[in-house]
Amino acid sequence: MSGARSPAPAVPDDASPWPGPFVRYDLVKELVVALVAMAGLAVILTVLFSSPDDSPTTIQSWAKAAPGDFLTTAVGELDGTSGIATYGPPYNHTPDAAQKIGPISLQEAAGVKIPIDTAQDYVIEPLKEIPADPRLRLSLAAYQAAPAKLQAAWTGAYEEALPKARFLRGVPLLPAGRYGPVAPMMAALLGLAQSGGLDGALIAGSHRFYETNYTKPLLFLASGAYFEERAEGQHLLGTQWGMMNETGSYPGQVWLWLYTVWYQIEPFKSSENADALIFVLMGILSLAFVCIPFIPGLRTLPRHLRVYRGIWRDHYREVEG
């Protein structure tokens, strides 16, 4: 303990200089000790638990492990009924798909900035890249030339028959039906996916070498049930507190608990606008958190909670005797 002790270390004003006693305080030593302690703790935790690194799902691994789910997803992309095909902005112009906050839709207002035509981007364009397959060329031409009603009849029949499909060395075998050119197109797409070619086609396209944007392949992957089932097995679904979790038994982003908790309770849980409402709610709460010093009632709450009596118990013991 150093410095002159004043006889009455009462608190005159929160902004005034402290009139009471002082103690020695080695700031630099404290920082160095804390640094060594934190680095040591991080090393110990790493040696004990390492870090998770579950390999990503590829379109190839998906098409090999669950070809039926792959084809169900692909035909949904082709006929425009998949989750991404009907998502709305920023991917497409699906009417009434955008979320709203009351009468306002910021999603709609932002517009379609990452346009995705699921039939073209996920099925037709990749199939065009397959060389030396005259039958596929004819099938593509027939599909593209057909009226929308006939296209829908072919894809509808194919979707209906898919649960009865068998796979022989990766090739889909469906009961006889009026699938038109959709069956050879889907078989070719499955073959491309199982070879790994669709991963490359969706990431880099046909005109690029470098690429860091995985929006298209990720959205395609996520349209299938295989991706979601894998996430469910790792307790990552929104109903399982979602992305604050991490694969395995690691703590993950626990600091996101307040964001994630709203998805578990009504009225957000069943709302079609849950994402928008929760995002805005968290924005308001974050602003309030930053502005606590200026919010009447909240700024004086700690005084009434009296937890500070425990924090400064030595001080109060000395002052109050």
Place this chain on the structure above:
Amino acid sequence: MSDGEGRPVSPEERQMWTTWVRERAVGALPPEKLLPDRQPAYVSSWIYVFGVATIAALVVVVASGTILGLKGPEWWHVAGIGRFFNGIHLWAVELFFFAMVVHLWGKFFMGAWRGGRGRTWMTGAIAFLVAIGAAFTGYLSQQNFDSQWIAFEGKDGLNSVGIGSFFNVADFGQMYTFHVILLPLAVVALVVWHVLLVRRHGVVPPYPAKPTPPPQQAAPSEGSAR
């Protein structure tokens, strides 16, 4: 008035921008305030440890992240030593948030914004929120199943308020840039600002033990709030 070497500052020199900045800086934070060797006696609780622990963990986060960044984003997937440094990075982040949350709760219960310390609270709170963004983009940059799923789930919240196309969680290049440069710079800048404010305004004093006595207090022994 003199400069740092004791030489008198002429009126012409006082007109200089450099002199003005130096005098303002030294006036606001003289060396004994910037690096104090004593503190009020009430600064004796364990709760005070968590502020410096947060900074220490941040140093470990930045150091381990720098090593990972120097070796490139693929390294930790293919090299054992890379995985080790990724583990240090991960656990330092967990320790950073743990220490920061305890620090924040402690400061809340102290009413640490009292006495003109509102900006100190605000910079700390904003640093916490920006750090959440830094960690989020880190999880998106892992290039594993976690990243895929977090990008898939995270896009909906951002898209729902119209910012998903400007901050595209499925764009690895964009998220990696945010994670290794932009957000760490913002966190470090906010933490430095926060610490300077703490040094300038001092540690918040305890709430009065009893109703404030009549103004016959002892004269202040320090030139500034501690």
